[in-house]
Amino acid sequence: MAAGTEFSATGYISHHLTHLKGTFFSGGVHLDTIVTSLFLGVVGLWLLYAVARRATAGVPGKLQAAVELLVDFVEDQVKSVFPGDRSMVGPLALTVFVWVVLMNAMDILPVDILAIGMTPISHEWRFVPTADVNTTFALALSVFGLMIFYNIKVKGLGGWLHELFCTPFGSNPILWPFNLAFQFIEYVSKPLSHSLRLYGNMYAGELIFLLLWVWAASGVVGAFFGALLGLGWAIFHILIVILQAFIFMMLAAAYIAMAHEHH
C-alpha cells in the first residue's frame, strides 16, 4: 500500500492494479510483468532442466518421478489432439503449462506482504504476469504465428489459400467472400479467446483478492471474514490456476493440431 494517509478502497485497488512502467528498446513496457514472467520461466525451466540433465532410465528419484509424471501427462494430452510428430508441440505444451502455472500461482501470494518486500525497490509491482493482457496475448500471438506457419508448411501457400476461400461453405466463387469472412472471424477469434480467457480469469482472481483485503481493512469483523473468505478463495483459486493453465496448453496444442488438418 502506498505510504498511507487516508485509506480509500478505490485508491487501494487501483494502486494494486498499477503496473511498474519502464522503457525497453525505446518502447513502453510493464517492467514488473516482464521481470516476473522472465524470472518464473527461468525458474520453472531450470528445475526441469536440472532433472532432465540427470534423468536416468533406471529407478527414478522422487523429483524425477514427479517431473516425469508431469511430462507424461502433457505428452498424453498433446497426443490426444496431435497424433503426428510431437518433437515441437510437446515441448511447447510443456513450456506453456509450467510457465503459465507458475505465473498464475503468483495470485495466491498475499499482495500486501509481498509489497513490504518490494517497497524499497518500487511502490508499484504486480506479481501476476498472466493478469496482464500483454503476457497472455503474447503467448496467444506466438501460437497464432505457429498456426499460420504450419498451415502454410503442411498445405502449401496455395492449399491454405484454397482452404481460406473454399471452406466451410463450398468452392463456388459466389461463396468465396462468405468463406473468407467466416475464416477471418475464426482466425481472429482464436487468439482473442485464447488470451482473454486466461487474462480474464487471473485478473478477476486478483480483483476478488483485492476486494477481500479492502474488507479486511475495515475493522476486526472485516478482517476475520476477509481472511476466512480469502482462504476459501485461495483454495478455490488453486483449481483455477491449474485449470486455466491446462486449458491454455490444450488450446495451444489444439490450434497447432488444427493447422495440420486438411479440410
Place this chain on the structure above:
Amino acid sequence: MTINVTQLLSQVVMFAAFVWFCARFIWPPLMRAIENRQKQVAEGLAAAEKGRQSLESSARQAEQTVAEARSRAAEIVGQAERRAVQIVEEARTAAKEEGSREKAAAKAEIAQAYTRAREELRGHVAALAVAGAEKILRREVDARTHGDLLADIQQQL
C-alpha cells in the same frame, strides 16, 4: 488493459526462447529416459513370462520323467517278484528231487545193509547149526564131505 507492442514482442521472444530451450535440453532427455524405462519394463515382463513358461515346461517334463521312472520301477519290482517266486519254486523242486534221491540212496543202502546182515546172520546160523549138530553127533562133520548138506541147510535158513 493496454497493449504495448514492445512488451508484446519481448514476451514473444521470451516465450520462443523458453520453448527452444525446452525442446532442446529438457524434452528429449526426459522422453528418452521414459521410453528407455518403458522398454526395460517391457523386456523384464517378457523375460518373466518366458521364465514362467520354461518353468512350466520343465515342471511338466519332470513330472513325465518321474512317472516314467515310477512305472519302470514298478515293472522292475514285478519282474523281481516273479523271479523270486520262480527261484523259490526251482529251489523247492530241486530240494524235493534231492530229498527223494537221497531217500532212494538211503533205501538202497538200507536194503544192501539188510541183505549183507542177513547173509552174515545166515552164515552164523549155519555155523551155529553145524556146531550144534557136531555137538549132538559128537562127531566131526567133515565140511568137505558134507558141504552140500551144509549148503542146503544154509539155503533153508
